[in-house]
Amino acid sequence: MKFIFILFLSFFSFCSAKDAMAAEKINIKFEEMSIPLTIDQLLNLENYKNDSTELIDWFKQNDFLKVFEISRFLKFPVFKEESLNRQVLRSWVGNKILSELSNTILVPNDKEGIKVFNTIESLLEFKNEVTTLDILKALPSEEISLDIDNLILIISSWKKELEKQQSLNLKLKSLEKTNNSFSKKKIYKGDSDLIKINKKIYSSHRGEPLKIELWKNKKTKSNKDLIIFMPGLGGNIDNFRWIGIELSKRGWPVLFIDHEGSNSEAFLEVFKGTNSIPTSADFFLYRIKDLDAVIKAHNNGKLGLANDSYILMGHSLGALIAFLYEGDLPKDDFEKRCDLALKDFAITNLSKLLQCQLNEIPLPEIINSKKANGIIGFNSFGSLIWPNEKNSGIEIPVLLIGGTYDLITPLLSEQFKVFLSTTNNPLNRFLIIEGSSHFSPIRINDKYSENIENNDIFKINKSFIGSNPYYFQNLSLKVIVEFLENINNNESIKVIKNQTESNLDFHLLDRETLKAIIKN
Numbered sequence: 157m158k159f160i161f162i163l164f165l166s167f168f169s170f171c172s173a174k175d176a177m178a179a180e181k182i183n184i185k186f187e188e189m190s191i192p193l194t195i196d197q198l199l200n201l202e203n204y205k206n207d208s209t210e211l212i213d214w215f216k217q218n219d220f221l222k223v224f225e226i227s228r229f230l231k232f233p234v235f236k237e238e239s240l241n242r243q244v245l246r247s248w249v250g251n252k253i254l255s256e257l258s259n260t261i262l263v264p265n266d267k268e269g270i271k272v273f274n275t276i277e278s279l280l281e282f283k284n285e286v287t288t289l290d291i292l293k294a295l296p297s298e299e300i301s302l303d304i305d306n307l308i309l310i311i312s313s314w315k316k317e318l319e320k321q322q323s324l325n326l327k328l329k330s331l332e333k334t335n336n337s338f339s340k341k342k343i344y345k346g347d348s349d350l351i352k353i354n355k356k357i358y359s360s361h362r363g364e365p366l367k368i369e370l371w372k373n374k375k376t377k378s379n380k381d382l383i384i385f386m387p388g389l390g391g392n393i394d395n396f397r398w399i400g401i402e403l404s405k406r407g408w409p410v411l412f413i414d415h416e417g418s419n420s421e422a423f424l425e426v427f428k429g430t431n432s433i434p435t436s437a438d439f440f441l442y443r444i445k446d447l448d449a450v451i452k453a454h455n456n457g458k459l460g461l462a463n464d465s466y467i468l469m470g471h472s473l474g475a476l477i478a479f480l481y482e483g484d485l486p487k488d489d490f491e492k493r494c495d496l497a498l499k500d501f502a503i504t505n506l507s508k509l510l511q512c513q514l515n516e517i518p519l520p521e522i523i524n525s526k527k528a529n530g531i532i533g534f535n536s537f538g539s540l541i542w543p544n545e546k547n548s549g550i551e552i553p554v555l556l557i558g559g560t561y562d563l564i565t566p567l568l569s570e571q572f573k574v575f576l577s578t579t580n581n582p583l584n585r586f587l588i589i590e591g592s593s594h595f596s597p598i599r600i601n602d603k604y605s606e607n608i609e610n611n612d613i614f615k616i617n618k619s620f621i622g623s624n625p626y627y628f629q630n631l632s633l634k635v636i637v638e639f640l641e642n643i644n645n646n647e648s649i650k651v652i653k654n655q656t657e658s659n660l661d662f663h664l665l666d667r668e669t670l671k672a673i674i675k676n
Contacts, residue, residue, distance in 0.1 A: 182292060183301040184226070190301070195293055198226060226304055229311045230292070233285035235276055260310065261291060262301035271295060320568050325560055327673050328588065328663055329654070336650040338634050344405035349375040355459075359449040366446055367414040369393055370459065371404040378407045381529050381640075382454055382466040385412050386447065386474030388535075389439060389510065392420040395598045396471065402633050408640065409461055413450060415443050418473075436513040441520065443477045448522055455527075467530045467640065471597055472565065473510065475533030475556075476541075479574070480519070482528050483548035486541045491515050493540050507537035507565045514541065528552055530583075530643050532636060533574075534597040537565040542577035553583035555639045557632050559592025572670055583648045586670055587635050589628055590661040596628040627658040635664060 182198060184191040258269035266272065275294045279286045288307060292300060351372045356365035383403060387396055393412045400410035416422065417438035447468075455464045468478035494512035530553040542548040558571045565571055567588065575586050589596070638649050652664040665673075 181299050183299065185301055185303045185305075195289075198230065198289075198292075226307070229304075229308055230289040231287050232311050232315070233287055234311065234314065235280060235286040260303050260306040261288070261295075262303070263295060263297045264299065266297075271297065317563075317566060317569070321560065321566065324568055324673070325590070327676065328560070328590065328661075331653040331663065331669075331673075333654040334650075334652055336652045337655075338638055341634070341637060344402070347401060347405060349373055350401065350404050357449050357453050357458075359445065361442060361445040361449075362416065364416065366416070366449055368450060369397075369400075369412040369414070371400045371410045371412075373404050373407055373409075379462045380408045381463075382459065382461055383408050383410045383469055383532075384447065384450060384466055385410060386415065386443070386468075386470035386477055387412070387419070388470070388472030388474050389418055390420055390423045391471060391474070395600070398599045398629060399469075399597075399633065399636075403636070403640075406637060408467075409459075411450065411459070413446055415446055417442055436516040439473065439510060440477070440480070440514060441517050443473070444481055444520060444522065447477060447481050448520075448524065451524060451527075465527050465529050467532065467643075468528055469532040471534040472507075472537065472594070475531070475536035476511075476538050478531045478533060479536070479538055479542075479548055479550060481522060481524065482531065482552065483542070483550045483577075485519055486514060487547070490541065493543060497540055507570055508540060511538065511540045530554065530639070532639065533557070534632070535559075535562055535565050535571070535594045536574050537570045538577070539570050539573035542574065545576050546579050548574070548577035550578040551581060553581050553639070553643050554578050555585050555587070555636065557587045557589070557597075557635070559589045559594075559596055559628070561591055562594040564594035568674065572674060575670060576667065580667055582666075583639075583643065583646070584667055585635075585639065585649050585651075586665050587632065588663045588665065589631060592625075592628045592660075596625050597632065599625065599629060627660050631657055631660055631662060 182193050182195065184193055184198075258267060258272060261272055263271050272291065272295070275291055275296070276286055279290055279294055283290065288311075292302065351374050353370040353372070355368050355370060357368060358365045383400075385396060385400065387393060393414055396412070400412060403410050415438075418434050422434055422438070451466065453459060454461065454466060457464075468482065470476075470478050494508075494515060497508050497512070531550065532555045534557050536556050536558070538548070554575065556571060556575050558565070558567050560567060562571070572586070575584070578584060635649070642649055648666075649664060651666050651669060652662070653669075655662055
């Protein structure tokens with residue numbers, strides 16, 4: 157191996173005397189070799205692939221031709237100014253991404269990827285797209301190591317995910333248009349009859365009482381199910397109060413859980429350096445126990461409602477907690493699935509990072525009353541936990557809502573699989589809204605919000621959430637109301653394909669249509 161390594165160095169010295177004069181040194185690492193090159197030599201690698209020399213022949217025979225393909229991977233745009241990548245880079249998730257990226261672009265004394273982060277941020281100030289080559293050129297270091305095995309794996313998975321999304325868009329556009337529409341509903345304008353109640357629930361798993369927020373309509377006395385809403389990781393009740401207000405106007409009591417330890421306040425403390433990063437127990441164990449404490453309080457009549465039935469609703473991690481509470485726990489081979497899934501560092505599906513943290517903790521065996529009448533989830537995930545059809549054991553009606561621009565929990569590789577993990581309940585529906593993202597359900601600067609911009613740990617700008625997230629939210633509300641009313645009558649919503657409302661193209665699909673899209 158040492159002989160080959162020396163030959164390789166000699167080869168590049170012979171090929172270009174001008175290249176050897178370049179100042180920056182990049183150590184290309186693959187297999188067991190490390191090859192020092194300049195930036196210019198990196199760019200010219202592909203030109204050497206078709207040469208006929210003893211060294212090139214040796215590389216071909218030993219299946220090392222990928223070395224010469226680095227150039228095209230270096231030029232692939234991995235970060236974009238107006239994309240999810242930059243927004244996530246600045247969030248708590250970005251710490252994990254940069255930590256993994258630092259295993260590919262290795263800079264001396266920068267194990268946490270701080271120099272890489274600052275370089276990417278600086279480049280995005282004046283470039284719309286940033287490639288790996290741009291990062292290598294701009295990094296303030298005389299010597300950099302580049303693990304091409306990792307680089308090719310990551311970028312290949314990115315490209316594959318983008319191709320899947322493009323293919324899905326074409327399949328959705330090709331669906332035969334239906335003429336079905338929603339039932340016309342009464343418009344509720346006033347909110348003077350609404351009551352907001354802040355309560356505390358004491359439970360043995362927390363030192364401080366659990367905070368909940370309950371919205372009720374003082375004029376409407378009905379037996380409608382309690383809707384329990386759980387924000388996603390780092391989420392804030394303020395982001396989703398809009399749906400509580402609207403459903404309360406229509407007679408449903410809505411309860412929000414403030415999950416201490418994994419809410420926006422917890423992550424703000426991490427950023428300020430006053431607290432440590434939340435653990436897997438905060439993400440899953442305590443959230444499940446929070447939900448259980450709320451449901452037990454509901455069952456015992458402590459919430460003052462007419463009945464003890466309920467609907468679970470959540471965004472992202474909140475939706476996953478609903479599935480974990482009502483469904484089956486991960487199977488025995490869950491750890492093996494995670495090992496395989498994380499080979500691409502999960503940068504194209506960030507939810508995999510969260511799911512696999514379930515391996516770190518034992519989940520409680522919850523004995524619940526099974527009085528849930530349905531689950532509604534925005535941007536759900538759990539494909540590694542329940543990888544096969546009917547794996548989750550969820551039998552109650554399920555409505556999932558997602559968008560084609562969700563790169564946190566992609567539709568094809570994540571959300572559709574969770575939907576199919578449920579049993580074949582005829583009431584189940586999946587609302588796909590084209591162009592919407594993982595953050596479209598989030599409402600900012602609502603009149604019910606309480607200083608939301610200062611507490612938004614994701615720092616997602618308005619243009620990224622969508623040109624008008626209110627359209628997404630209003631359409632979602634229509635479908636949710638129809639779904640809830642149909643549950644009571646044991647009727648399914650009509651399938652809707654290729655319809656447009658408020659400039660949004662959307663599809664409301666059943667299980668069979670979704671399976672056909674995935675198969676074709």
